[in-house]
Amino acid sequence: MTTPTTQTVYQALGREAGVHALVQRFYALMDELPESFALRMMHPESLSGSETSLFEFLSGWFGGPDLYVAKKGHPRLRMRHANYRVSPAMRDQWLLCMTQALTEQVTDEDLRSRLIEKFSQMATHLLNSADGVAGTGSAAQQRGDNISVNLITPRTTMKTAHDLVAAAKARIQEVAITEAEQAILDADILIDVREADEYAAGHLSGAIHASRGLLEFKLSSSPELSSRDLRIVLYCKTSGRAALAACALRDMGYLQVKSISGGFDAWVAGGKPVVKPSLPAFE
Numbered sequence: 387m388t389t390p391t392t393q394t395v396y397q398a399l400g401r402e403a404g405v406h407a408l409v410q411r412f413y414a415l416m417d418e419l420p421e422s423f424a425l426r427m428m429h430p431e432s433l434s435g436s437e438t439s440l441f442e443f444l445s446g447w448f449g450g451p452d453l454y455v456a457k458k459g460h461p462r463l464r465m466r467h468a469n470y471r472v473s474p475a476m477r478d479q480w481l482l483c484m485t486q487a488l489t490e491q492v493t494d495e496d497l498r499s500r501l502i503e504k505f506s507q508m509a510t511h512l513l514n515s516a517d518g519v520a521g522t523g524s525a526a527q528q529r530g531d532n533i534s535v536n537l538i539t540p541r542t543t544m545k546t547a548h549d550l551v552a553a554a555k556a557r558i559q560e561v562a563i564t565e566a567e568q569a570i571l572d573a574d575i576l577i578d579v580r581e582a583d584e585y586a587a588g589h590l591s592g593a594i595h596a597s598r599g600l601l602e603f604k605l606s607s608s609p610e611l612s613s614r615d616l617r618i619v620l621y622c623k624t625s626g627r628a629a630l631a632a633c634a635l636r637d638m639g640y641l642q643v644k645s646i647s648g649g650f651d652a653w654v655a656g657g658k659p660v661v662k663p664s665l666p667a668f669e
């Protein structure tokens with residue numbers, strides 16, 4: 387993208403510092419505006435990785451160093467958004483934050499309206515859902531070959547449990563087993579989401595039991611656990627169920643949910659202590 391003069395948009399925005407400031411403000415707005423709450427929920431707990439990706443992408447898109455391509459290859463933004471439900475409502479929330487950030491940071495009105503137009507086109511191009519069902523575009527669309535608008539593309543392939551877990555893991559924060567003890571110490575609540583018999587056979591000290599199927603119901607019926615800032619750590623046997631459960635809790639609005647990578651099995655393999663409730667003794 388270049389301005390009508392010889393300057394690139396990157397230069398007009400103030401190069402690295404200007405693009406950085408725009409991206410930082412965009413995510414700060416996403417984090418704080420009540421209107422963008424659903425969009426915020428789609429993103430990881432920490433926005434720093436998202437900030438880096440968008441900054442690196444925009445650097446190249448605006449005519450500066452192509453940092454994103456150097457790191458990750460072709461942007462393929464439609465493909466990279468395929469796991470997220472980009473509906474018109476989400477697009478509008480995204481554009482609300484970006485328009486506000488541009489309004490605050492870009493004084494040149496001409497440049498600002500051109501940028502709003504470009505972002506609107508790109509955001510519309512990324513739409514993959516009109517009704518809450520995630521969709522994938524054609525190969526050409528996924529490569530991002532052109533930015534023609536194709537609003538609804540039905541899903542034609544089934545997803546496996548593995549796909550669902552992989553998508554869930556992209557949305558949540560997993561802690562490595564080496565950091566699990568600290569995460570548990572920092573948490574308000576540690577939840578074992580395995581089945582009751584697995585929990586009974588041995589669990590982490592201090593963990594309460596709420597199997598994945600009942601988790602949302604148990605939390606909803608416990609007013610003392612209703613704060614969206616509640617620091618929650620989840621684990622299951624190997625981390626698949628905990629990842630899916632963490633996603634559900636993010637969707638409920640909890641902001642600080644972590645899942646232990648590798649789960650109970652990795653904990654035991656690391657030689658860490660478990661609690662085994664003793665069976666009642668009969669004299």
Ligand code: HEM
Pocket residue numbers: 425428429430435436437439440443458463466467470471472473476477478480505508509510512513556557
């Ligand atoms: C239209 C509404 C949009 C929604 C709902 C949306 C949502 C998301 C989400 C949830 C992520 C993953 C964040 C993470 O895991 O860190 C993401 C990543 C990203 N988004 Fe968007 N986005 C939207 C529009 C845009 C637009 C218009 C652009 C560019 C102008 C953009 C550029 C990116 C980039 C570069 C990434 C990183 C992709 C990667 O490296 O995997 N997004 N987006």
